[in-house]
Amino acid sequence: MKLVTCGLPYANGKLHVGHLRTYIPADVYVRFLRMMNEKVVFVCGSDCHGTPIVVNAEKEGLSPRELVEKYHEHFQKVFKKLNVVFDYFGKTIEDYHHRRTREIVEKLIENGYVYRKEIELAYCEKCERFLPDRYVEGICPYCKSPARGDECDQGCGRHLEPGEILEPRCKICGSPATFRKRNHYFFKLTAFREFLQDYLSKLAGTENAINYAKEWVENLRDWCITRDLEWGVKFPLDESLVLYVWVDAPIGYISFTEQFTKDWEDVWVKGNAEIIHFIGLDIAYHHCIFWPALLKGAGYSLPTAVVASGMVKIEGKTFSKTRGYVVWVEDEYLNARFNPDYLRYYIVNYTSHEKDLNFSWDVFKDKVNNEVIATLGNFLFRILSFAWRNFGKVEMKVDGEIIEKILQTKDKVVDAIKKWEFKVATDAIMELASYGNTYFQNAKPWELIRVDKEKAEKVVANALQIAKALLILNYPVMPESMEKIAKAIGLNLPNSSIEKVAEVDKELVVAKPELPFAKIEEKDIEPLKSAMAERFAEKPEISIEDFKKIDIRIAKILSAEKVSGSKKLIKLIVDIGNEKRQVVAGIAENHSPEDLIGKSIVIVCNLKPARIMGLESQGMILAADVNGKAVLLVPEKDVSPGTKVR
Numbered sequence: 001m002k003l004v005t006c007g008l009p010y011a012n013g014k015l016h017v018g019h020l021r022t023y024i025p026a027d028v029y030v031r032f033l034r035m036m037n038e039k040v041v042f043v044c045g046s047d048c049h050g051t052p053i054v055v056n057a058e059k060e061g062l063s064p065r066e067l068v069e070k071y072h073e074h075f076q077k078v079f080k081k082l083n084v085v086f087d088y089f090g091k092t093i094e095d096y097h098h099r100r101t102r103e104i105v106e107k108l109i110e111n112g113y114v115y116r117k118e119i120e121l122a123y124c125e126k127c128e129r130f131l132p133d134r135y136v137e138g139i140c141p142y143c144k145s146p147a148r149g150d151e152c153d154q155g156c157g158r159h160l161e162p163g164e165i166l167e168p169r170c171k172i173c174g175s176p177a178t179f180r181k182r183n184h185y186f187f188k189l190t191a192f193r194e195f196l197q198d199y200l201s202k203l204a205g206t207e208n209a210i211n212y213a214k215e216w217v218e219n220l221r222d223w224c225i226t227r228d229l230e231w232g233v234k235f236p237l238d239e240s241l242v243l244y245v246w247v248d249a250p251i252g253y254i255s256f257t258e259q260f261t262k263d264w265e266d267v268w269v270k271g272n273a274e275i276i277h278f279i280g281l282d283i284a285y286h287h288c289i290f291w292p293a294l295l296k297g298a299g300y301s302l303p304t305a306v307v308a309s310g311m312v313k314i315e316g317k318t319f320s321k322t323r324g325y326v327v328w329v330e331d332e333y334l335n336a337r338f339n340p341d342y343l344r345y346y347i348v349n350y351t352s353h354e355k356d357l358n359f360s361w362d363v364f365k366d367k368v369n370n371e372v373i374a375t376l377g378n379f380l381f382r383i384l385s386f387a388w389r390n391f392g393k394v395e396m397k398v399d400g401e402i403i404e405k406i407l408q409t410k411d412k413v414v415d416a417i418k419k420w421e422f423k424v425a426t427d428a429i430m431e432l433a434s435y436g437n438t439y440f441q442n443a444k445p446w447e448l449i450r451v452d453k454e455k456a457e458k459v460v461a462n463a464l465q466i467a468k469a470l471l472i473l474n475y476p477v478m479p480e481s482m483e484k485i486a487k488a489i490g491l492n493l494p495n496s497s498i499e500k501v502a503e504v505d506k507e508l509v510v511a512k513p514e515l516p517f518a519k520i521e522e523k524d525i526e527p528l529k530s531a532m533a534e535r536f537a538e539k540p541e542i543s544i545e546d547f548k549k550i551d552i553r554i555a556k557i558l559s560a561e562k563v564s565g566s567k568k569l570i571k572l573i574v575d576i577g578n579e580k581r582q583v584v585a586g587i588a589e590n591h592s593p594e595d596l597i598g599k600s601i602v603i604v605c606n607l608k609p610a611r612i613m614g615l616e617s618q619g620m621i622l623a624a625d626v627n628g629k630a631v632l633l634v635p636e637k638d639v640s641p642g643t644k645v646r
């Protein structure tokens with residue numbers, strides 16, 4: 001048996017094309033294995049703990065549980081539409097998951113791999129609490145860049161351990177934090193160096209992940225596995241602490257398997273199955289170092305392969321949600337009613353699994369039109385229509401040469417899939433479609449049929465055999481479309497076997513085929529391209545005259561109050577020198593009205609008035625947009641209201 005898993009999507013945001021880099025190839029892989037007669041279990045689920053979820057829930061005015069449920073539902077809906085079908089898709093907030101996690105941690109404690117240590121942690125006097133992970137921001141001790149509590153996200157990218165960050169500030173109230181002593185618990189990762197060296201030398205999967213891991217194994221540090229948080233799996237030795245989210249998240253692979261099958265111990269304890277993890281390269285450390293050490297320490301079975309996909313670029317730019325280099329799967333792809341199979345094909349065929357994938361709407365359009373439609377769709381539709389219109393029933397006398405070509409393709413595909421080379425496999429399938437097109441075009445059955453019907457039928461039989469092979473081989477990649485087309489020859493694809501791809505029926509009855517492919521026109525992708533360009537904020541050059549048209553002034557805030565019914569808006573009355581103005585600004589999330597009164601700020605005075613929640617706004621406050629939060633611009637010295645800004 002084989003267990004295939006996917007890195008758990010984090011339940012605090014919607015799915016974007018970057019996520020699909022893991023889920024689609026994994027689904028394609030599982031479908032291939034099943035058609036190769038392997039017994040496979042495929043599990044995944046929502047990762048529900050950790051500070052970002054708590055912080056985000058607070059921001060959205062939801063409880064962490066409500067936030068998690070909202071995105072869990074979203075994940076299930078999108079996966080279903082893309083035909084990514086897990087045997088079990090769980091949630092790490094469920095009791096079964098907490099139980100399994102605590103059991104594993106108790107084993108680690110029993111086996112002597114967990115110890116207590118007093119550390120100095122960021123503490124906010126004002127909020128009266130310790131500040132775990134995302135609750136604190138400060139300076140990276142390694143590269144001195146601004147960083148968040150658990151990760152140097154803007155600098156060197158290092159994972160930061162609790163207590164490491166310099167000049168910590170509370171993210172909730174903004175005050176500087178102090179350091180306080182606190183007992184926390186550590187996992188003795190350093191005890192696993194030799195084990196990991198040996199393990200990594202045998203681990204299968206893609207080289208990108210394993211090569212990284214081999215470097216990291218030389219610099220192991222023990223991991224702090226507890227956090228001062230309410231939300232999470234309670235730590236067995238001290239219930240005022242929860243486990244770090246990276247302890248419990250991968251245990252989801254076990255708890256979800258346990259939910260799906262009674263035979264879970266065969267996989268996770270007795271070592272009777274292959275365990276194959278599909279992940280993004282950004283979480284290779286967790287899966288190649290931390291996770292196997294944890295499993296080893298608790299006496300569980302070890303993963304046999306880690307398959308890491310390269311990262312995703314959007315229109316050639318490094319993927320970034322905050323900068324708008326993102327494509328949202330539901331809102332921008334599915335709601336635009338593109339065939340889900342087009343995206344599946346793009347993701348597996350654009351480049352090799354380990355390399356960075358660029359998603360571009362223009363390339364998407366070209367690949368779909370030229371490859372999926374003009375090559376594959378054209379061949380299938382042409383031969384099936386011809387056979388249906390002229391024969392209905394075809395006696396299948398197939399040439400050895402055709403069988404040979406199909407078998408060669410099958411071998412190429414199977415070999416590539418076993419090595420997670422999805423591009424090689426799908427290129428081979430497209431190559432067979434091209435071969436079919438050429439064969440059909442050169443044999444000219446539409447001319448033959450007028451002079452020699454028997455000869456024409458032979459051509460049709462050959463082409464039909466190629467079509468059947470294409471439907472079977474391409475089913476894991478484009479399941480929905482291939483199933484629709486396969487109805488024309490009564491082929492039950494989910495129950496087909498790749499081993500029988502060249503098996504010849506005595507005869508084939510051909511019904512009227514359906515072609516589920518629509519060509520992508522420029523007008524289909526135009527709105528999506530402009531929406532993205534808008535987000536990229538690549539603005540055109542303007543002249544000094546254009547700039548001079550803007551009336552920017554210093555204003556003094558006279559009064560400020562929250563707009564009732566809105567979490568974001570504050571209504572301000574400001575003095576702009578010669579008059580008073582009412583301005584509605586989306587700054588309530590990180591500003592309290594009391595703190596604003598008396599402040600000098602910068603405003604645009606000649607913007608056309610707008611109505612926001614029924615209130616007139618007669619100007620716009622200038623602020624820096626820091627991850628969607630407003631940081632107000634203020635003059636460096638006292639200046640009187642109305643002073644012009646140039």
Ligand SMILES: [Zn+2]
Binds near residue numbers: 142147156
């Ligand atoms: Zn750094």
Ligand SMILES: [Zn+2]
Binds near residue numbers: 126
């Ligand atoms: Zn605070």
